[in-house]
Amino acid sequence: MQKIYPTAAAALDGFLHDGMFIAAGGFGLCGIPELLLSAIKDAGTKDLTFASNNAGVDDFGIGILLQTRQVKKMISSYVGENAEFMRQYLSGELELEFNPQGTLAERMRSGGCGIPGFYTKTGVGTVIADGKEHKDFPTGPNGAPETYIMEEGIFADLAIVKAWKADETGNLMFRKTARNFNPPAAMCGKVCVVEVEEIVPVGSLDPDAIHLPGIYVHRIIQGDHEKRIEQRTTRTRGAS
């Protein structure tokens, strides 16, 4: 079981095909699989559907695949920071399916857990509920019925994920809020490729501190990350 690959291109070899469905981790530009996205750009794989909370910015993240017209459809909760995205969407070149953020996360998690559908209150009475199965459950005060809608689990062909550290068997640790969508995205892929900042020897991670076990991880690469900051906000030293 050799999971470590020398480059992003090598780690994706054999996993890419036109028209495929990819789940990607990350929130905004935080914790995105930037090396793997760049390798997919170089591979030229087309007509991609992405389940990803955001679509990057024009020149970073999934944005680089929009520049090259490799994306057919996005399943996202928020796409506000990307001018090229908006241009392609408004001209009809790009499909967009808005999912509430928690619904998107749970669709990934449940797909990875073998759960093809679940009920949620999120979006009931909104356009999100149009055409979806509605069902009442006695969850209100004193068993009063409340209405839920059914959402479907995501089963992606490939998951691409960014983690902080991996051991050689693919056990992963994430760092701070860069964890975000990465674990659920990893879980919902038929195969999962992970890029990390550091690969450490087996036995050097505390087994109690592993955020995602290596069973979800098929291939790993180590590389240097730009880790771009989207909104740099600070306070002045000396102020409270």
Next chain:
Amino acid sequence: MAARAAEELEDGWYVNLGIGIPTLVANYVGDKDITLQSENGMLGMGPFPFEGDEDPDLINAGKQTITEMDRTAYFDSATSFGMIRGGKIAAAILGAMEVDEKGDLANWMIPGKLVKGMGGAMDLVAGVGRVIVVMDHTNKHGDSKLLKKCTLPLTGKGVVDRIITNLGVLDVVEGGLKIVECADGVTEDELRAATEATIV
């Protein structure tokens, strides 16, 4: 409005603050022990970092650099929205374009204009214990934003508990909105005149 909204929070609560004026509520909580949730995967959100201490791995839901606190815990997005959907977050304070007398809320899209997405707003209003809206009472033409029925696509149906505006505080109750208080210098007649929604 932010100071008034901070009075709504009770000691020990876990709270989610939306982007804009709701974010400022954190500056007015005083001695109350409030833990802020950031829905991208953090409880115990601290203030902005000092210049030079920014960490690209540490941002809030508005993608701004922030800091952690002694109590901070990190988790993934599915767990984050599990605690939101599961009713563990006591309250969310968020902005709105329109609210109506049945507690319907619209704050995510204007048809024909650029649509950026709902982010986590639909999950928050459907899941948290108490939804508190902070908004201007009227639009720039002086028309009420507290309506009999929302005209914009909804973020949630029947989800709003309390509305805090520049003119006063109103609760969503059976049959309409109930005035809780008027802002300083505002009379009840003025508040009623500026409100399209039924006041009971």
